[in-house]
Amino acid sequence: MSRLFMFEKPLGMRDTLPDLYETKKRLRTAIEEEMQRWGYQFIETPALEYYETVGAASAILDRQLFKLLDQQGHTLVLRPDMTAPIARVAASKLLVDELPLRLAYSANVYRAQQREGGRPAEFEQIGIECISDETISADGEVIALMISSLYAAGLDHFQISIGHIGFVQELFLQILGTEERADALKKFLYEKNYVGYREHVKSLSLSSIDKQRLLDFLDLRGGEEVLEKAASLIENGQGKEDIAQLRQLWQIMNDYGEQAKIKFDLTLISHMCYYTGILFEVYANQVGFPIGNGGRYDLLLKKFGKNSGATGFALRLDRLAEATGIFEKEVPVTCILFSEERRKEAIGLAKEKRANGERIVLQDINGVKNIDLFSEQFDDVILLIGKAGKGSGE
């Protein structure tokens, strides 16, 4: 291994410098307050979890997990998402009598990067989980809260695509007959390879009507009219109910007054394999990757011993900051430059101003080499130099 230089960090690890810190803090505060207004309670979970439990329950690829050993030889992972740890806490501690539970978090998660830079391996997610409520109202609430959170963060231009993994599964099973064949076709969707999907469909021994159904499936993107088309592709059964669910969701979003922000995209498949029903992603202008995603996961809690459905979303703070832009420093900072003789007076003045909520830097003038350069950083500079009472030199 080559010798590391002192400035180097592991691949994908980033520092947060003051301007970005302020930006993230403002976003976090705004979103947290909004989530609290909806009655969600914040919790924290440890950064390290057992590989066998939370690591296995999480939907993040194994090769993306940071793994290490504890002193007893158990494999640990740095949490790759927050949904699995929260499912663990909810199932083992908080769920009482299967009552609906509304939890929120804002925490760093870790996903190792394989190939190259350009993506952080540690990033902050802020999100909620609505646990033990299997109604469509809960799905609607989660999406509406995500929209409200984005507004609270100051973002107006964004769009949400909503899909339904249950519908995809049911449609493919109806036409293809077996899980195995359905999974083979789903893999093309997961890889976003529409060319391969079409070729695969053409190569299958199916009636031309069924082939056309599978090809038409790729066009199921857009507004409410998409649900009509989707319903015509699927035979009676669970799939029709899934579409009915999406219709209700459309109505609920209308009740919230947020229909304009959502579109349906039934081809949407997430790498998060624990989703079981409605799932969604949110996109913003100027950011090449989704800024958040979510969906319903009715089987995850089962892995932790509870038979409860749940739905939730997570926003990525780093990408959100990219979408909103870095806030310019807005809170003014005043510097009090003092000389030794007037230190006491300076401390008193600083105390007084800080008590008023002002941001005050207290600096001994003898500690600064270039006073002009130093002073430039501040909105205001108060000089307390020389003998007291002889004027401040301003």
Added chain:
Amino acid sequence: MNDFLTIAMPKGRIFDEAAELLRRAGYKLPPEFADSRKLIIDVPQENFRFILAKPMDVPTYVEHGVADIGIAGKDVMLEEERDVYELLDLKISKCRLSVAGLPNTKMSDVAPKIATKYPKVTAAYFREQGEQVEIIKLNGSIELAPIIGLSDRIVDIVSTGRTLQENGLVEYEKIVDITSRLIANPVSYRMKDIRISDIVSRLNKVIDKEPVFDTQG
């Protein structure tokens, strides 16, 4: 703002065919398009910005979202495995990815060596064949490798087979057929869906017409 589209185009072999296809789809592109040494070409009347990239890099630009859509060979898509939508087979720049080598030779039993620009595809292919090979990554003139004894075989793009022939090599197996694809960034695909759908359907029409052109000409 949503109307402006950035398109990553591959320089070299595929470029002319891709530009021709866009023209056939009814897009007005400037005549000096290909001669330009510029890396960024704006076409305001179509609300397009073209960026000219190395073919291998097109999916990278698109994945990171600095280009909304792009045109990339399937060979590059296989090798790079980028998280982008593969929307359309443009059926241009047809060729194949093949295993080639000196005629009447066998691969070494101990440590067969394969030279290629496509290490991932090559490794995956030979693993499927039940063969463990050692891969030597080269960046061009791959045909040199078996001739001067660097490798037993090469894996490279073959279109007419002339380059192989002229260098005294033969094609052993075809790995996969290659054409160029229209690819899209997942966010752009949603945020600029109307614009991208329009391009897809316009291109789709001229691709479908292709056999008609063939029989006429």
